[in-house]
Amino acid sequence: MSMDATMNPMAAAAAEIADMGASAVTADGDPIKMRGEKVCVHYGDKQALFDVDLDIRKRQVTALIGPSGCGKSTFLRCLNRMNDTIDICRVAGDITLDGMNIYDPSIDVVELRARVGMVFQKPNPFPKSIYENVAYGPRIHGLARSKPELDDIVAASLQKAGLYEEVKDRLDAPGTGLSGGQQQRLCIARAIAVSPEVILMDEPCSALDPIATAKVEELIDELRENYTIVIVTHSMQQAARVSQRTAFFHLGVLVEEGPTQDMFTNPRDRRTQDYITGRFG
Amino acid sequence: MFWTILLILAGLAVMAYFAGRSRSGQIVDGDYSKLHSRPSFHGGFLVIVTVLPASFVLVVWSIAAPRLIDSAVISQSASVVSGLGKPELDVFLRDARAIAFGGIVGFTDDAKEQAAELFKTYRSYSEVGMTVVMAALVALGFIYGFRKIAPRMRARHVVERTTMVFLAACSAVAIFTTIGIVLSLIFESLLFFRQVPVFDFIFGTHWSPQSAFEGAGAEAGDVNSEIFGAIPLLVGTMLITMIAILVAAPIGLLSAIYLSDYASRPVRAVAKPVLEILAGIPTVVYGFFAALTVAPAFRGFGESLGLSVSSESALAAGVVMGIMIIPFVSSLSDDVINAVPQSLRDGSAGLGATKSETIRKVVLPAALPGIVSALILAISRAIGETMIVVMAAGLAANLTVNPLEAVTTVTVQIVTLLIGDQEFDSAKTLAAFALGLLLFCITLLLNIIALRVVQKYREQYD
Ligand SMILES: Nc1ncnc2c1ncn2[C@@H]1O[C@H](COP(=O)(O)OP(=O)(O)OP(=O)(O)O)[C@@H](O)[C@H]1O
Numbered sequence: 054m055s056m057d058a059t060m061n062p063m064a065a066a067a068a069e070i071a072d073m074g075a076s077a078v079t080a081d082g083d084p085i086k087m088r089g090e091k092v093c094v095h096y097g098d099k100q101a102l103f104d105v106d107l108d109i110r111k112r113q114v115t116a117l118i119g120p121s122g123c124g125k126s127t128f129l130r131c132l133n134r135m136n137d138t139i140d141i142c143r144v145a146g147d148i149t150l151d152g153m154n155i156y157d158p159s160i161d162v163v164e165l166r167a168r169v170g171m172v173f174q175k176p177n178p179f180p181k182s183i184y185e186n187v188a189y190g191p192r193i194h195g196l197a198r199s200k201p202e203l204d205d206i207v208a209a210s211l212q213k214a215g216l217y218e219e220v221k222d223r224l225d226a227p228g229t230g231l232s233g234g235q236q237q238r239l240c241i242a243r244a245i246a247v248s249p250e251v252i253l254m255d256e257p258c259s260a261l262d263p264i265a266t267a268k269v270e271e272l273i274d275e276l277r278e279n280y281t282i283v284i285v286t287h288s289m290q291q292a293a294r295v296s297q298r299t300a301f302f303h304l305g306v307l308v309e310e311g312p313t314q315d316m317f318t319n320p321r322d323r324r325t326q327d328y329i330t331g332r333f334g
Numbered sequence: 335m336f337w338t339i340l341l342i343l344a345g346l347a348v349m350a351y352f353a354g355r356s357r358s359g360q361i362v363d364g365d366y367s368k369l370h371s372r373p374s375f376h377g378g379f380l381v382i383v384t385v386l387p388a389s390f391v392l393v394v395w396s397i398a399a400p401r402l403i404d405s406a407v408i409s410q411s412a413s414v415v416s417g418l419g420k421p422e423l424d425v426f427l428r429d430a431r432a433i434a435f436g437g438i439v440g441f442t443d444d445a446k447e448q449a450a451e452l453f454k455t456y457r458s459y460s461e462v463g464m465t466v467v468m469a470a471l472v473a474l475g476f477i478y479g480f481r482k483i484a485p486r487m488r489a490r491h492v493v494e495r496t497t498m499v500f501l502a503a504c505s506a507v508a509i510f511t512t513i514g515i516v517l518s519l520i521f522e523s524l525l526f527f528r529q530v531p532v533f534d535f536i537f538g539t540h541w542s543p544q545s546a547f548e549g550a551g552a553e554a555g556d557v558n559s560e561i562f563g564a565i566p567l568l569v570g571t572m573l574i575t576m577i578a579i580l581v582a583a584p585i586g587l588l589s590a591i592y593l594s595d596y597a598s599r600p601v602r603a604v605a606k607p608v609l610e611i612l613a614g615i616p617t618v619v620y621g622f623f624a625a626l627t628v629a630p631a632f633r634g635f636g637e638s639l640g641l642s643v644s645s646e647s648a649l650a651a652g653v654v655m656g657i658m659i660i661p662f663v664s665s666l667s668d669d670v671i672n673a674v675p676q677s678l679r680d681g682s683a684g685l686g687a688t689k690s691e692t693i694r695k696v697v698l699p700a701a702l703p704g705i706v707s708a709l710i711l712a713i714s715r716a717i718g719e720t721m722i723v724v725m726a727a728g729l730a731a732n733l734t735v736n737p738l739e740a741v742t743t744v745t746v747q748i749v750t751l752l753i754g755d756q757e758f759d760s761a762k763t764l765a766a767f768a769l770g771l772l773l774f775c776i777t778l779l780l781n782i783i784a785l786r787v788v789q790k791y792r793e794q795y796d
């Protein structure tokens with residue numbers, strides 16, 4: 054009861070903000086899930102991002118591309134405040150999730166990260182069983198009231214990540230014992246298990262072979278139905294295959310952003326053209 | 335003599351090195367690419383063939399010669415020494431040697447003077463002989479090596495192999511020392527077990543070896559085996575070790591967590607070395623800290639609660655020992671906690687876990703095997719500790735698990751058994767070896783377990 058009393062106002066506030074945010078749409082009518090305005094990031098004295106304005110559209114895949122060191126990961130990590138774990142990192146500007154500023158002091162990072170999940174470049178399953186890996190998030194956030202409920206969440210997440218058939222007989226086996234591609238899908242399942250609204254992926258396929266990559270790409274395409282996805286990638290083909298929107302970063306500046314199709318067929322900026330045609334990067 | 339020769343050999347080695355190097359250059363007219371091995375290897379090769387055989391002779395000769403000379407002198411003065419027992423013979427030889435080469439002489443007589451003359455002559459023969467043999471070896475070796483140097487000569491292989499043999503010899507020293515110690519422990523313990531059955535020793539509950547010699551004229555054969563029961567000592571050891579671990583494990587582990595995951599860099603840079611200084615404090619200092627400060631404090635505190643605390647208590651010794659092993663636990667745990675990949679912490683944080691959740695649910699489980707082995711190493715350190723217990727826990731072999739009473743440990747009893755004048759083959763003295771063997775077996779077992787656990791832990795991240 055007391056639990057509900059504390060939960061309700063917060064939930065209500067969140068819903069209210071969400072309603073406000075839901076009304077935010079882009080010029081061409083797509084609803085906006087996250088929005089960065091004048092985002093500047095410094096690592097110590099070194100500035101890594103300069104006034105980045107970028108809208109992340111709801112239930113679309115946005116790809117971040119650009120040469121190494123241009124700030125793609127930095128921007129991605131701003132979106133769920135993973136940069137908080139780096140002492141020397143300072144973030145300025147506004148980043149909103151459904152209209153709510155995620156750097157507002159009243160925001161609980163834990164709750165934010167439950168809504169904006171993350172998949173890392175290198176598969177990093179915990180040294181626990183497959184089941185425990187997926188159950189980790191729901192347990193922390195108290196999403197399951199009973200063991201059967203937790204079982205259902207685990208199974209459903211593994212299913213959505215396209216891994217269930219391969220591991221259903223050995224959920225107690227260690228997650229570290231899976232192949233690289235399976236591990237990465239396990240990490241995706243782990244992220245899905247807390248029912249996030251946005252999933253951030255930092256080069257999720259860079260440690261995988263082509264077949265495992267194809268599976269993960271297929272998965273990303275399916276996940277788009279329910280989730281908003283931001284993916285950092287070095288592969289132009291991958292961006293073309295999985296994303297609807299592409300943003301090109303160069304030296305900490307967002308050079309241009311647009312529908313993936315247009316971006317690859319006729320980029321507006323000279324630098325984008327050079328990068329896409331492989332003249333630098 | 336020995337050191338002079340060694341110095342000369344070192345000088346010869348340097349010369350041989352440069353000789354070999356320049357020779358290898360000469361034979362190819364400075365075109366080093368024609369050499370199979372680099373010139374420095376030729377230098378090394380020449381050093382090896384020149385100096386190594388002679389050094390070997392030096393060492394063997396220096397060890398063997400005094401013995402040979404002794405026996406030669408004895409056989410020459412057979413008429414004098416034939417009637418002497420071993421101690422008298424030793425005195426005779428020692429005095430004769432002192433007359434010959436200087437030293438403190440007990441008293442002199444003609445026989446000793448004669449023997450001293452013999453010593454002098456034999457030793458000069460020996461020295462001349464050794465010098466000649468060594469000089470010959472050096473010369474032959476140098477000539478052989480010098481002429482052997484050729485473009486296709488595989489000097490590198492010789493040098494590498496010799497280096498390997500030398501390194502192996504060094505590690506053999508450590509290994510054989512260990513084996514020697516263990517063997518001597520075993521043999522002396524066997525002597526003890528001939529007098530006291532193993533069963534009585536390991537399972538006996540009464541320990542009072544001081545009473546072994548009460549009855550006058552007691553023979554070694556009549557040893558009362560019931561007073562050599564090691565159980566009270568083992569229980570005392572375990573009690574104190576347990577208290578120590580109860581103190582050290584939480585404090586050490588929690589400070590390791592703080593240092594690795596919470597402390598800012600400057601705090602860590604100061605706190606970690608300071609914590610490690612704890613490990614550098616001599617145990618005797620901990621001992622009187624325990625005996626003079628902690629034990630009376632516990633006693634006073636216990637009395638105020640109406641408890642009777644003996645002034646030497648297992649509790650005081652255990653607590654202070656726990657403080658002593660904190661750095662072992664914290665430093666080793668800190669290392670294993672740091673070894674948990676950052677990516678796991680990020681993964682957990684990315685799912686919305688707080689720092690403490692991440693540590694409790696991801697970092698600690700991943701580091702657990704390493705932490706366990708840190709604890710086991712700390713335990714074996716605590717079991718082997720003597721000084722604190724001698725000073726703070728007492729000598730009374732009470733069979734009790736009450737931490738407020740005085741107890742004693744295996745190590746302390748080894749010390750008390752060997753203090754003072756003892757016959758070397760009495761059961762009482764030999765009991766020390768048996769206790770040593772027991773202690774060795776326990777810590778060995780713990781170390782093996784710790785190693786196993788660590789190995790398992792290593793496999794996890796591969
Ligand atoms: N933890 C950090 N401390 C200091 N500087 C950092 C840190 N992380 C990133 N940077 C700097 O910020 C800039 C952007 O880095 P970022 O990791 O965002 O690049 P990226 O676009 O993801 O590159 P890549 O494609 O190689 O992953 C780089 O110049 C980098 O040196």
Ligand SMILES: [Mg+2]
Binds near residue numbers: 125285
């Ligand atoms: Mg990156």
